[in-house]
Amino acid sequence: MTYEPWQPGMKLSANRLLSISPTWSSWTPTWSTTTGANTPSFGNATLDCAYAVSATTVWWRMDIVFGSTTNFGGGSAADNWQFTLPVTAASAVNAAGAVELSFSGNARVVARSRLLSTTQMGLEISSGKPDGTAVANSGLVDLLSPFTWASGNSIRGVGHYEAAA
Numbered sequence: 001m002t003y004e005p006w007q008p009g010m011k012l013s014a015n016r017l018l019s020i021s022p023t024w025s026s027w028t029p030t031w032s033t034t035t036g037a038n039t040p041s042f043g044n045a046t047l048d049c050a051y052a053v054s055a056t057t058v059w060w061r062m063d064i065v066f067g068s069t070t071n072f073g074g075g076s077a078a079d080n081w082q083f084t085l086p087v088t089a090a091s092a093v094n095a096a097g098a099v100e101l102s103f104s105g106n107a108r109v110v111a112r113s114r115l116l117s118t119t120q121m122g123l124e125i126s127s128g129k130p131d132g133t134a135v136a137n138s139g140l141v142d143l144l145s146p147f148t149w150a151s152g153n154s155i156r157g158v159g160h161y162e163a164a165a
Helices: 014-020
Strands: 031-033 050-054 057-065 081-084 097-103 107-115 120-125 154-162
Touching: 097 120, 107 154
Parallel strands: none
Antiparallel strands: 031 081, 050 057, 057 154, 081 120, 097 107, 097 154, 107 120
């Protein structure tokens, strides 16, 4: 349902309330790379992703735990990962949320969600490891950044952005 700002003389209706009341829906992002080559696939990963729209704000959450048949793609650091957004954004923005990248037990790195376009989100590393060790491969997340991905690693985060009109 499309959101329309309140105008003088508008009456409260069920449809009007629905347009501004967020309702969570499941969302399965498409996982690809910025080059379009060496495409990864979820395999038997566990995905719990959802979104809600309130007026022109899209709220999202992502919880992905990679499985034994997950294919992390191939290629080089130029093959940065990207995930489709649940709703087209008004514009690409540098900060649209925060995610935790977990690996090897309790080791983790913080990243921010960056809208690479109005339909794609990338994850940009924005911290070192909890023990203070620098991340060798900073920038957008890919097959080898910030670490070599494996079964049991996860991406968990939340965020929001402005939806396209």
